[in-house]
Amino acid sequence: MCGIVGYIGHRESYPIIIQGLKRLEYRGYDSAGIALLNGGLRHYKCKGKVSDLEKVSEGQNIGGSIGIGHTRWATHGIPNDVNSHPHVSQSGRLALIHNGIIENYASLKEALVRRGFHFHSDTDTEVLVNLIEDIMIGEDIGMEEGVRIALNQVVGAYAICVVDKEQPDRIVVAKKGSPLVIGIGQGEYFIASDATPFIEYTKNAVYLNEDEMAVIQLGAPLEVRSLNNNKLVDPYITKLQMDLEAIEKGGYDHFMLKEIYEQPRSIYDSLRGRLLVDRGIIQMAGLEEYKEKFLHADRIIIVACGTSWHAGLVAEYIFEDLARIPVEVEYASEFRYRNPIIGEKDVVIAISQSGETADTLAAIKLAKSKGATIFGICNVVGSSIARETHAGAYTHAGPEIGVASTKAFTAQVSVLSLIALYLGKENGTIKSSDFQRMLIELNAIPSKIERMLESDKTIREISARFKDSHNFLYLGRSYNFPVALEGALKLKEISYIHAEGYPAAEMKHGPIALIDENMPVVVIAPMISHYEKIVSNVQEVKARNGRIIAIVNKADTEIRATAEYVIEVGDTMDVFTPLLTTIPLQLLSYHIAVMRGCNVDQPRNLAKSVTVE
Numbered sequence: 001m002c003g004i005v006g007y008i009g010h011r012e013s014y015p016i017i018i019q020g021l022k023r024l025e026y027r028g029y030d031s032a033g034i035a036l037l038n039g040g041l042r043h044y045k046c047k048g049k050v051s052d053l054e055k056v057s058e059g060q061n062i063g064g065s066i067g068i069g070h071t072r073w074a075t076h077g078i079p080n081d082v083n084s085h086p087h088v089s090q091s092g093r094l095a096l097i098h099n100g101i102i103e104n105y106a107s108l109k110e111a112l113v114r115r116g117f118h119f120h121s122d123t124d125t126e127v128l129v130n131l132i133e134d135i136m137i138g139e140d141i142g143m144e145e146g147v148r149i150a151l152n153q154v155v156g157a158y159a160i161c162v163v164d165k166e167q168p169d170r171i172v173v174a175k176k177g178s179p180l181v182i183g184i185g186q187g188e189y190f191i192a193s194d195a196t197p198f199i200e201y202t203k204n205a206v207y208l209n210e211d212e213m214a215v216i217q218l219g220a221p222l223e224v225r226s227l228n229n230n231k232l233v234d235p236y237i238t239k240l241q242m243d244l245e246a247i248e249k250g251g252y253d254h255f256m257l258k259e260i261y262e263q264p265r266s267i268y269d270s271l272r273g274r275l276l277v278d279r280g281i282i283q284m285a286g287l288e289e290y291k292e293k294f295l296h297a298d299r300i301i302i303v304a305c306g307t308s309w310h311a312g313l314v315a316e317y318i319f320e321d322l323a324r325i326p327v328e329v330e331y332a333s334e335f336r337y338r339n340p341i342i343g344e345k346d347v348v349i350a351i352s353q354s355g356e357t358a359d360t361l362a363a364i365k366l367a368k369s370k371g372a373t374i375f376g377i378c379n380v381v382g383s384s385i386a387r388e389t390h391a392g393a394y395t396h397a398g399p400e401i402g403v404a405s406t407k408a409f410t411a412q413v414s415v416l417s418l419i420a421l422y423l424g425k426e427n428g429t430i431k432s433s434d435f436q437r438m439l440i441e442l443n444a445i446p447s448k449i450e451r452m453l454e455s456d457k458t459i460r461e462i463s464a465r466f467k468d469s470h471n472f473l474y475l476g477r478s479y480n481f482p483v484a485l486e487g488a489l490k491l492k493e494i495s496y497i498h499a500e501g502y503p504a505a506e507m508k509h510g511p512i513a514l515i516d517e518n519m520p521v522v523v524i525a526p527m528i529s530h531y532e533k534i535v536s537n538v539q540e541v542k543a544r545n546g547r548i549i550a551i552v553n554k555a556d557t558e559i560r561a562t563a564e565y566v567i568e569v570g571d572t573m574d575v576f577t578p579l580l581t582t583i584p585l586q587l588l589s590y591h592i593a594v595m596r597g598c599n600v601d602q603p604r605n606l607a608k609s610v611t612v613e
Helices: 013-023 050-057 105-114 124-139 143-151 255-261 263-271 285-289 291-295 306-323 358-369 384-388 407-427 432-466 478-495 504-509 531-543 558-562 574-595
Strands: 003-008 031-037 041-047 066-072 094-102 156-164 167-176 181-184 189-192 204-207 212-217 223-226 299-304 327-331 346-352 373-378 391-394 471-476 498-503 520-524 547-553 565-569
Touching (some): 003 013, 003 167, 003 212, 013 031, 013 066, 013 189, 031 050, 031 094, 041 050, 066 094, 124 143, 124 156, 143 156, 143 212, 255 263, 285 391, 291 407, 299 358, 306 327, 306 407, 306 478, 346 358, 346 407, 358 384, 373 384, 373 407, 384 391, 391 407, 407 432, 407 574, 432 547, 432 565, 471 478, 471 504, 478 520, 504 531, 520 574, 531 547, 531 558, 547 574, 565 574
Parallel strands (some): 299 327, 299 346, 471 498, 471 520
Antiparallel strands (some): 003 066, 031 066, 156 167, 167 212, 181 204
């Protein structure tokens, strides 16, 4: 989950790498470091953020047109100066940065120690850089071949960049299980974990495939090879669609707040070209190609992690309600280690914002090996999940920089809603008149969210009342039970307040014991089916002096009379309520976190893209 940046070309590398690392801090911010080739190999690193690295390197020799940089999310070894990347080989010849985990590092380290190597850090990465050096010395070979041979001895996941002071005109990179993209400019190359560090310099990019390495050399064309057999690979150049404006704050205090306010646009973009209201149809190329697989599936299995898993739970309600296809929602991290019963008539939908989530990728590979059809939903063009699946749909949410996912969630739910509507129409489980009404209503969701965002002031005032609370309970029913889970997750992630989400009826089976005059209870209660049941649940909370924050429609009177605070959401059909009810919960968590002085965009211990187990 670390961030990797590299540059080789005609410009000074230091400012490009530092700026790139700042854009990748969402991937990790425990420590940072940089290595530069300039008449030798110089490296600077420290515990802390990229801004701390800038202070450490101030006044140092930072010249040179070749360099690599790293921002870390710690796996092996605590965050400190010594464990920071880059790691340098024992002779000082090589420097290496790494995103991933080397699972067999302990046995490799033991063998290297027997051969006279000494280690200063607790990391698996220092083992790898010394393994490469040991092979280069023993075989009397260059860096490229040393990297290839070493990686064939490694078990685990990695995206690496290596430089050699004795070959000062090149960078060698390789990938397995962790993302790596190479930007191709005019006489220059950029390397990064994603395209954000170099978007202002070039729109041409090559996403390395699994088990590939590349030699990036000054004045030479890009050379991509297979790690397994060393054969040359013809790289596919992708045209990036991203703009620089999309990865900047644009006047907002935090990326998270910007991304909350971008949701009308991100949902619209996810529906655009697919939801054709004037023609009364849904048009999705990947779905149409595999329509028969979906329509004749024994079941749909949704695999995801975190917020994407919550989107999958919403989809379970939508698919079974509209398309009448059985659905199971699985944590990818559990699914991959079970021995699940999967057949050729199963369809697996894999959901991931980044398209690089390690557990979800592993779940895809397992399901493919059993003959299932894999449909991916992700937000990053060219990502690993997009390439591993049989078909799929991009969410078009645009770059999401804040670690706590917001617009990606609603974009995922929007795309999943389209799929369910399409299948319901094809299955004949939705009447034509109902289908047309649903298309019109889904198309109206972005404008309804725009109006809801006007309630930000009210939510901020409520947040001030509860910013010092130690616990929160979130309750929802039906489509809004997953929203309760997502609301609780957002609060935990960025404010560090303990929170739990429950189906409202389950409150009586344990959680009700926690309710007292100090317990804020957020009740998601739009006037949809089973509304009267959640009214009863609210009364049960009130009877125990719980402090009720209710998400209600304008016409609601019963819950308004009971709740201490209310936040209004617009009216919509039951199936689309999660797209509206989740918005105030995002704002509530955001304002509470800001008021508590938390780092909203970079919450402690978290990283945006979980590319390691």
